[in-house]
Amino acid sequence: MADIIDIAREHASALARACQVLASGEPVAMPTETVYGLAADATSPDAIARIYEVKGRPRFNPLIAHMSGLAMAERYARFDPVSRALAEAFWPGPLTLVLPLAEGSEIHPLCTAGLDSVGVRVPMGFAGELIQAFGRPLAAPSANMSGKVSPTSAEHVAADLGDRIELILDGGPSGVGVESTIIKVEGDVVRLLRPGGLAVEEIEASIGRPVMRPETTGAAIEAPGMLASHYAPAAAVRLNAQDVVAGEVLINFGRQRIAGSDRAAAMFDLSTEGSLREAAANLFAIMKQADQISSNGIAFAPIPGHGLGEAINDRIARAAAPRPEGNDAG
Numbered sequence: 001m002a003d004i005i006d007i008a009r010e011h012a013s014a015l016a017r018a019c020q021v022l023a024s025g026e027p028v029a030m031p032t033e034t035v036y037g038l039a040a041d042a043t044s045p046d047a048i049a050r051i052y053e054v055k056g057r058p059r060f061n062p063l064i065a066h067m068s069g070l071a072m073a074e075r076y077a078r079f080d081p082v083s084r085a086l087a088e089a090f091w092p093g094p095l096t097l098v099l100p101l102a103e104g105s106e107i108h109p110l111c112t113a114g115l116d117s118v119g120v121r122v123p124m125g126f127a128g129e130l131i132q133a134f135g136r137p138l139a140a141p142s143a144n145m146s147g148k149v150s151p152t153s154a155e156h157v158a159a160d161l162g163d164r165i166e167l168i169l170d171g172g173p174s175g176v177g178v179e180s181t182i183i184k185v186e187g188d189v190v191r192l193l194r195p196g197g198l199a200v201e202e203i204e205a206s207i208g209r210p211v212m213r214p215e216t217t218g219a220a221i222e223a224p225g226m227l228a229s230h231y232a233p234a235a236a237v238r239l240n241a242q243d244v245v246a247g248e249v250l251i252n253f254g255r256q257r258i259a260g261s262d263r264a265a266a267m268f269d270l271s272t273e274g275s276l277r278e279a280a281a282n283l284f285a286i287m288k289q290a291d292q293i294s295s296n297g298i299a300f301a302p303i304p305g306h307g308l309g310e311a312i313n314d315r316i317a318r319a320a321a322p323r324p325e326g327n328d329a330g
């Protein structure tokens with residue numbers, strides 16, 4: 001079973017032990033403001049291979065390279081002016097920028113899945129300190145078995161990967177609760193590759209121009225990890241439920257009146273106050289709880305699509321999508 005170190009109580013030893021495990025080529029589970037990540041040296045093929053092995057994830061899926069700050073990121077990736085402005089506005093924070101690799105970039109092709117671009121993000125809090133102390137970027141997908149719901153607590157990580165890794169760093173519940181928003185700037189066009197923990201409206205307000213959603217660009221979804229079925233609970237998932245079928249678990253939002261609620265096997269509310277931020281922070285933990293109840297499936301009440309609602313609706317749509325054999329989502 002993995003050692004779990006509480007960062008708040010043992011900050012210095014958490015950093016030292018994590019650096020030691022990373023230097024040995026083994027991955028470490030670390031808290032970030034979005035979800036817990038399974039981190040390994042992004043310049044080492046053996047270390048990155050261990051991430052794929054532990055998660056059971058296919059190799060063609062590129063990983064995000066986490067940096068300690070813009071200065072480190074500029075050693076590995078090339079910034080156009082809009083991307084740099086976004087980095088300055090939102091890092092550290094839940095924003096990933098897909099950028100061309102810098103010449104001679106030491107990010108290993110196993111991290112980029114052989115692409116000539118790299119997804120770069122500067123996480124908040126302890127993860128940033130760890131990268132600074134380690135001195136190299138960390139490749140980190142969410143710290144869950146491939147295709148499962150992302151972890152937002154050390155307990156979630158332990159339940160899923162505890163017998164496969166050495167070390168889990170416990171930083172308490174993830175504040176944002178959904179993965180980072182992924183943006184790619186292509187000439188004059190700013191494209192959304194994945195909705196996430198930073199609302200698109202905030203990005204648009206910051207740069208003063210529109211962000212193109214995948215539908216409006218007409219291009220195929222370009223973030224290669226964006227396969228339809230993802231974040232899959234074992235139970236069947238139904239969206240925009242106007243009523244509850246007997247024996248279903250209801251996941252509500254903002255105390256809506258949903259017909260047949262009295263027939264539900266159990267009820268949760270992502271945010272009784274109707275806060276999309278709170279709903280995002282609670283989403284994965286509540287999906288996991290709902291999935292542990294024996295039921296006829298999970299029904300989600302309608303959730304508004306603005307702000308963080310865009311990411312929430314994206315994740316629950318993936319949870320509801322048909323599950324192909326050999327689901328290879330990350």
Ligand code: TXA
Pocket residue numbers: 032034035036037038061062063064096098099112115117118119121123140141142143178179180181182193194222223224225226330
């Ligand atoms: O919040 C997060 O982003 C979390 C935490 C741990 O930082 N990480 C995360 O990583 O969600 P992951 O591996 O689940 O998502 C990585 C996704 C890929 O599936 C792909 O969609 C996109 O990032 N991506 C990475 N590099 C890319 C590239 N060069 N071009 C296009 N998309 C890329």
Ligand code: MG
Pocket residue numbers: 141142150329330
């Ligand atoms: Mg993931």
